Amino acid sequence: MVEWFxxxxxxxxxxxxxxxxxxxxxxxxxxxxxxxxLHVAGxxxxxxxxxxxxxxxxxxxxxxxxxxxxxxxxLNLREEIKIRRFTGGWLFKGLTALGIIYVLRRGLxxxxxxxxGPWSIEAVGRATHTRALxxxxxxxxxLPFEIASLLLLVAIVGAVFLSKKRLR
Amino acid sequence: MPGSYLPSSYLPVxxxxxxxxxxxxxxxxxxxxxxxxxxxxxxxxxxESGVTPVGEPRQRFSVRFYVIAMLFVVFDVEVIFLYPWAxxxxxxxxxAFIEMVIFIFILLVGYVYAWRKEAFVWE
Numbered sequence: 001m002v003e004w005f006x007x008x009x010x011x012x013x014x015x016x017x018x019x020x021x022x023x024x025x026x027x028x029x030x031x032x033x034x035x036x037x038l039h040v041a042g043x044x045x046x047x048x049x050x051x052x053x054x055x056x057x058x059x060x061x062x063x064x065x066x067x068x069x070x071x072x073x074x075l076n077l078r079e080e081i082k083i084r085r086f087t088g089g090w091l092f093k094g095l096t097a098l099g100i101i102y103v104l105r106r107g108l109x110x111x112x113x114x115x116x117g118p119w120s121i122e123a124v125g126r127a128t129h130t131r132a133l134x135x136x137x138x139x140x141x142x143l144p145f146e147i148a149s150l151l152l153l154v155a156i157v158g159a160v161f162l163s164k165k166r167l168r
Numbered sequence: 169m170p171g172s173y174l175p176s177s178y179l180p181v182x183x184x185x186x187x188x189x190x191x192x193x194x195x196x197x198x199x200x201x202x203x204x205x206x207x208x209x210x211x212x213x214x215x216e217s218g219v220t221p222v223g224e225p226r227q228r229f230s231v232r233f234y235v236i237a238m239l240f241v242v243f244d245v246e247v248i249f250l251y252p253w254a255x256x257x258x259x260x261x262x263x264a265f266i267e268m269v270i271f272i273f274i275l276l277v278g279y280v281y282a283w284r285k286e287a288f289v290w291e
Contacts, residue, residue, distance in 0.1 A: 001174055002173065002174050005174070045175055045178055046174075046175070048173060048175050050175065050178075051251070051252065055248055058244070058248065059241075059244055059245060059248055062244070063237075063240060063241040063244040063245075064241055066237050066240070066241075067234070067237045067238060067241050069237075070229065070233045070234045070237045071234065073228065073229040073233070074228060074229060074231060074234060075228070076228060078224070121173055128255075130251060130252050130255045131252070131255050131256055133252045134252030134253055134255050134256035135256050135259065135260075137252060138252070138253060138256060138260055138263075138264045138267055139260065139263075142267060145249070145267070145271065146267070146270060146271060146274070148245075148249070148271075149246070149270075149271045149272075149274040149275050150274060152242045152245060152246060152274075152275055152278065153274055153275060153277060153278040155238065155241070155242050156238075156239065156242050156275075156278035156279070156281065156282055157278065157281060159234070159235050159238035159239065159242075159287075160235065160281065160282050160285050160287045162231075162234075162235075163231045163232065163234065163235040163287070164285065164287075
């Protein structure tokens, strides 16, 4: 049963990701991306990570997609659609893709299927996922959490700086 | 038994999604099957309250919209972190409180920066 759900979600994510890149109209790309984000949320849910699934929908499908849409609206769409795409350089592109696949494969080498450590699926289920995540995030991963705020600070400064013609 | 790890409490959500999908697509397909198709130029023109449409529908937006969206994303992410924090607050207590004060303070610096640089002012 799990395999069927995973098969559907993973297949849909790959297909939708290809559609995002291959669509001629950037607005269509953004809409395909919305559908892809929702399927990724489904994948998280399948991992019993309900907080991540909700976050995926709220932050990615809700906020980051709006950002993409506004970026698309900044483009001159009439000119953008006319541009020829997927032209040449296939050797370099193929090598880049193979390189990325190789790195991902190496990264997954130490990964084994199974539930180990203190936070097994049963333990997370008992504590509820949000509580388990908070427990780990605010004790064990305190430094990455604080660094995340710095990352967001950089995003604020970057956005404000980009939009200003002259800074006062 | 891997099948038991399926989040079965979300089955109603799945059923809801399937029904809404079938209802939406079904209405479109049924409409396409049964409606009359008699198009003419005036009917196909975009509706603009009876006025003849002028110019391109696709216009470039002001970059101000982008800044507002970006700031929204940043503070959206900030608030998302408050959810698990609030849930485990009774367990971790003061430590979590100080942690979150530092987190919010760093973002407050960004907020004040955006404010001082008049990112919220519409020129």
